[in-house]
Amino acid sequence: MTSRRIVSPEKGVLEKDDVDFKPKDGEKSNIAPAVPAHVIYKLLGFTLAMIAGPIGTYFVTLNLLFGGNTTYAGALAAIMANVVLVGYIIVAFKEDQSDALEAAEKERKGK
Template sequence: MATRRTNAVPATGEKTLAEDFKQPLGQPSITAPAVPMHVIVKLLAFTFAMIVVPIGSYFVTLDLVFSGNSTFAGATAAFMANVVLVGYIIVAMREDQSEAIEAAERERKGR
């Protein structure tokens, strides 16, 4: 037999989602972006490169390098997509390391 489940909210003092995001009256609202602008610019640049570089390399190598052999041109495009991807990973890792270095330097200066 089926059991009944009540949908009553327990009286444990839980807040609703709307209450979590309420700003206290009289204080300015927080309008700072959640993600820094340089991160968005890097993401857009690598997105553009991920679209343009493989397609461009396919058509350039199809006519100029491989004389119409689409298999080799496609392999070149796949390789170039991986080059862009590895470049993005390297840039992301460097950015992460630079933030850690800056935090350690601030901590060292604070002592």
């Protein structure tokens, strides 16, 4: 058996070129990043803290504080991971609140 190919004169979704991405006359294109740089820096800082904090805590406290007891050192490392995570959440909430306060202040000054 053979199969027939259906030839359509219409363009497919991928072939259509209806959208013009060029800015209109007198408009500037928006080249600002989608995420501000300070947010990326905070994320990178907390990522490094999430890696170095618990691992460093484990190895430092293993022999110095707990005398070779890996259970206590591991538990403290897990607690440190949770401390870093809670710290990131607190910083994120404060940043979100400060953005809302700035928007409210601009709106109040605009009236």
